[in-house]
Amino acid sequence: MRTGELLEVTVEKGIYRGLGLARVEGQALFVVRGLPGDRLRVRVSAIERGFVRATIDAVLEAGPHRRPAPCPYADSCGGCAYQELDYPAQLVLKEAVLRESLGRGGVVWTGAIPVHASPREGWRSRATLHVALSGAGLRLGLRGEASHRVVDLPRCLQLSEAMTGVVDGLRRSLEKRPGLATRVQDVRLLESGGAGRVVVGLDGELGPADAPQLLALQEGAPLAGLGARLGPPRNKRYVHLAGDDSVVSEVLGRRYRIHSESFFQGNRFLVEALARSVRDGVARGGRVLDLFSGVGLFALTLAEGADSVLGIEGNAQAVDDATFNAASAGLGHVRFRSGDVATTLATVPAERAERIVLDPPRSGAGVALMRAVAARSPESILYVSCDPPTLARDLKALEPSGYRLASLELFDLFPDTFHMESVAVLRRF
Ligand SMILES: C[S@@+](CC[C@H](N)C(=O)[O-])C[C@H]1O[C@@H](n2cnc3c(N)ncnc32)[C@H](O)[C@@H]1O
Structure with missing residues (x-):
């Protein structure tokens, strides 16, 4: 087999990262956007140790759930791996990928995985778009599949009407200011729950002297607030420029102030279901470590059911929001500490009957932190994950201490993409 070679294959199944698995004479072939049951002519694009990567040259016979992409930019845009897979089949595929990723990591789960579906359009409550300017004009959108090239998206189905209105306005403003458009690289959008207020954060090669021009970008863009990361690459500082610097969202009756620089769950339709699952997965009483x-x-x-709650978070701005949110709700027994989770946790003496919740970024918590968590002998561990392989690695690290999966749920927070969220509850058996 060689790069550039054309082959005819049938996709056996979908695997993580939007790939379809096919085989040629026993050799595994990972086909970008290959869907289960597809008969394809593919072109070998890379040969790595153990596997070969290929792209679709032609669909010879569509798999049973292939359908026309609802988005006209699906071919070139890398934002959605599953635009061409009907939605019920996406959910089946994601459940299988989650189960299989755990199995590959040595964590066997034969129980049910309830799957929470999302409306497929307008689900994003936050998004990062990229900007590029070339002779052909301004491009504002997402990157192409396995590429750094920005694909211009006049309309993205993941975005709400309010976000789309803001993007349209920013596009016009940037087109009028090419000098600035060459240096703005990212447009981060954050939308309030319900009210459709959009706060924008800009990033790029921008300095304090750009502030007046950045302010002018607001013209015609119905945004609620604007800020930017300014300064040299290794020493950027968020500067608030106009309007609001945060949005408010309500989840299960609690209000959250979310700064433009803080993290918040990205699917407006499923955030309540996710929070409810976390609430139901943690027994009442004891101290909760979040x-x-x-x-x-x-x-x-979790505040209502807990004796006390301590949150640990590395982003000082998010800690500021969290502290404000707890105080505004009159929750004096909920506190937060700013710092790296591993080092801060080591300074917190363990209590009896602790309940530990962890929701790390995609890279996962890591084996060392999982061992530190287990060494506290918590009553239960609830792990919210956005990456099945790192979830598998981290759950496997708990096994020697006797913690095993008690339940697993999947939340399709990112429909049409290959991403998924899961909630794993572990108890000591
Ligand atoms: C997936 S988000 C979860 C946030 C929160 N649980 C929620 O649902 O909104 C991960 C969070 O971990 C923080 N973070 C990432 N690495 C960290 C570390 N090493 N120590 C402390 N916080 C970290 C990020 O700033 C981010 O707020």
Whole structure:
């Protein structure tokens, strides 16, 4: 087999990262956007140790759930791996990928995985778009599949009407200011729950002297607030420029202030279901440790049933939001500490009957932190994950201490993409 070679294959199944698995004479072939049951002519694009990567040259016979992409930019845009897979089949595929990723990591789960579906359009409550300017004009959108090239998206189905209105306005403003458009690289959008207020954060090669021009970008863009990361690459500082610097979202009756620089769950339709699952997965009583606590979504959700809650979070702005959110709700027994989770946790003496919740970024918590968590002998561990392989690695690290999966749920927070969220509850058996 060689790069550039054309082959005819049938996709056996979908695997993580939007790939379809096919085989040629026993050799595994990972086909970008290959869907289960597809008969394809593919072109070998890379040969790595153990596997070969290929792209679709032609669909010879569509798999049973292939359908026309609802988005006209699906071919070139890398934002959605599953635009061409009907939605019920996406959910089946994601459940299988989650189960299989755990199995590959040595964590066997034969129980049910309830799957929470999302409306497929307008689900994003936050998004990062990229900007590029070339002779052909301004491009504002997402990157192409396995590429750094920005694909211009006049309309993205993931975005709400309010976000789309803001993007349209920014596009016109940037087109009028090519000098600035060459240096703005990222447009981060954050939308309030319900009210459709959009706060924008800009990033790029921008300095304090750009502030007046950046302010002018607001013209015609119905945004609620604007800020930017300014300064040299290694020493950027968020500067608030106009309007609001945060939005407010309500989840299960609690209000959250979310700064433009803080993390918040990205699917407006499923955030309540996710928070409810976390609430239901943690028994009442005892102290809750909420690791990677963001603006306090799970800490506040669990406050009512807990003797006390301590959140640990590395982003000082998010800790500020979380502290404000707990105080505004009159929750004096909910506190937050700013710092790296591993080092801060080591300074917190363990208590009896602790309940530990952790929601790390995609890279996962890591084996060392999982061992530190287990060494505290918590009553239960609830792990919210956005990456099945790192979830598998981290759950496997708990096994020697006797913690095993008790339940697993999947939340399709990112429909049409290959991403998924899961909630794993572990108890000591
Ligand atoms: C997936 S988010 C979860 C936030 C929160 N649980 C929520 O649901 O909104 C992960 C959070 O971990 C924080 N973080 C990432 N690495 C960290 C570390 N090593 N120590 C502390 N916080 C970290 C990020 O700033 C982010 O707020």
